[in-house]
Amino acid sequence: MSWLFGGKSTNQEEQKATQTDDAQLRQKLGFDPSQVSNVSDVIAAPGALDVSRLHPLAGLERGVEYLDLEEEQLSTLEGGNSLIPSRGWTDDLCYGTGAVYLVGLGLGGSYGFLEGLRNIPANSPGKLQLNTVLNHITRRGPFLGNNAGVLTLTYNLINSSIDYFRGKHDPAGSVAAGALTGALFKSSKGLKPMGYASGMMAGAAAAWCGFKSLVL
Amino acid sequence: MSADHSRDPCPVVILSDFGGAFAMGVIGGCVWHGIKGFRNSPMGERHVGALSAIKARAPVVGGNFGVWGGLFSTFDCAVKAVRKREDPWNAIIAGLFTGGSLAIRGGWRHTRNSAIMCGCLLGVMEGVGLMFQRYAAWQAKPMAPPLPEPQQPPALQA
Numbered sequence: 001m002s003w004l005f006g007g008k009s010t011n012q013e014e015q016k017a018t019q020t021d022d023a024q025l026r027q028k029l030g031f032d033p034s035q036v037s038n039v040s041d042v043i044a045a046p047g048a049l050d051v052s053r054l055h056p057l058a059g060l061e062r063g064v065e066y067l068d069l070e071e072e073q074l075s076t077l078e079g080g081n082s083l084i085p086s087r088g089w090t091d092d093l094c095y096g097t098g099a100v101y102l103v104g105l106g107l108g109g110s111y112g113f114l115e116g117l118r119n120i121p122a123n124s125p126g127k128l129q130l131n132t133v134l135n136h137i138t139r140r141g142p143f144l145g146n147n148a149g150v151l152t153l154t155y156n157l158i159n160s161s162i163d164y165f166r167g168k169h170d171p172a173g174s175v176a177a178g179a180l181t182g183a184l185f186k187s188s189k190g191l192k193p194m195g196y197a198s199g200m201m202a203g204a205a206a207a208w209c210g211f212k213s214l215v216l
Numbered sequence: 217m218s219a220d221h222s223r224d225p226c227p228v229v230i231l232s233d234f235g236g237a238f239a240m241g242v243i244g245g246c247v248w249h250g251i252k253g254f255r256n257s258p259m260g261e262r263h264v265g266a267l268s269a270i271k272a273r274a275p276v277v278g279g280n281f282g283v284w285g286g287l288f289s290t291f292d293c294a295v296k297a298v299r300k301r302e303d304p305w306n307a308i309i310a311g312l313f314t315g316g317s318l319a320i321r322g323g324w325r326h327t328r329n330s331a332i333m334c335g336c337l338l339g340v341m342e343g344v345g346l347m348f349q350r351y352a353a354w355q356a357k358p359m360a361p362p363l364p365e366p367q368q369p370p371a372l373q374a
Contacts, residue, residue, distance in 0.1 A: 091232070093235065094236040095231050095232050095235055097235035097236075097238050098233070098236070098238065099231055101235065134321065142283075145282075149238050149275070149278060149282065150242060153238070153239050
């Protein structure tokens with residue numbers, strides 16, 4: 001009833017006098033029985049619907065629980081902390097693939113840029129020079145970027161699956177994921193290329209694990 | 217517009233968007249070109265045809281998607297940083313820039329048309345998103361609990 005008797009009014013003083021009389025009863029009931037005329041008065045009385053008193057075991061006083069967003073929480077996988085905080089396998093996938101794809105695109109693009117500079121036809125106008133360089137960049141950059149991106153995508157998918165089944169993350173799982181990725185990448189070329197690609201990807205995964213353990 | 221808590225803050229979200237769009241493109245390209253290669257191969261070579269089509273084309277689709285998504289995210293962040301507000305215009309302006317910069321080698325007319333197309337597309341997407349948002353808000357609107365009737369209960373009157 002504080003919304004009604006919020007101000008300093010004579011009504012409030014009068015109310016206080018009557019309230020002191022049956023303070024004992026109010027303590028026991030949670031509301032002032034002398035004020036009660038109907039049900040909504042009881043409900044609206046301050047303290048009557050005190051959630052900690054209403055049901056102590058239900059934990060109602062913790063507030064609204066749907067604000068604890070599930071997807072906000074960081075991943076708690078053992079040994080799974082990486083360079084940036086991750087909320088799960090989708091974050092690992094997106095950040096890993098994006099970073100490696102961009103690095104591949106940049107490296108391939110720089111190589112194509114240098115190659116294009118070397119292959120500029122002699123005595124050509126400026127527009128043709130620019131076009132030559134751009135053609136070389138767009139030939140080399142996306143090729144390297146796409147392959148590196150696909151490799152990382154597969155690696156991240158396999159790695160997250162291995163982590164999920166084992167319940168933890170360690171370098172052995174990473175290296176195994178790298179070996180599987182390389183084998184899958186060259187799986188249509190025969191056993192020998194598969195072995196080479198597998199070894200190279202396992203080495204790359206091991207190098208990444210070593211780098212992470214150095215930095216972290 | 218309320219903050220979207222499932223997305224990271226701006227500079228790093230570009231990496232995530234690059235990777236997410238690339239992954240989406242690769243997986244979608246696998247499905248698309250797998251079916252296409254399967255259907256376009258002669259009988260008896262259909263699985264080989266599907267596999268080789270996937271190998272040849274899915275990474276390219278992924279790359280195209282990834283470059284588009286990453287550029288869009290970059291421009292979106294840049295527009296946000298300049299305008300210092302979040303509304304559907306961010307996406308539309310970023311779409312204009314993305315479409316324009318991807319078509320910039322085709323000449324001025326191609327760049328302009330592509331930018332306008334891309335901006336319109338993003339505008340439609342934002343509009344549909346807003347419609348869904350409003351519909352969801354209308355569906356989940358807060359309901360007042362039924363209040364008890366403010367009558368004199370007969371037990372207390374007696």
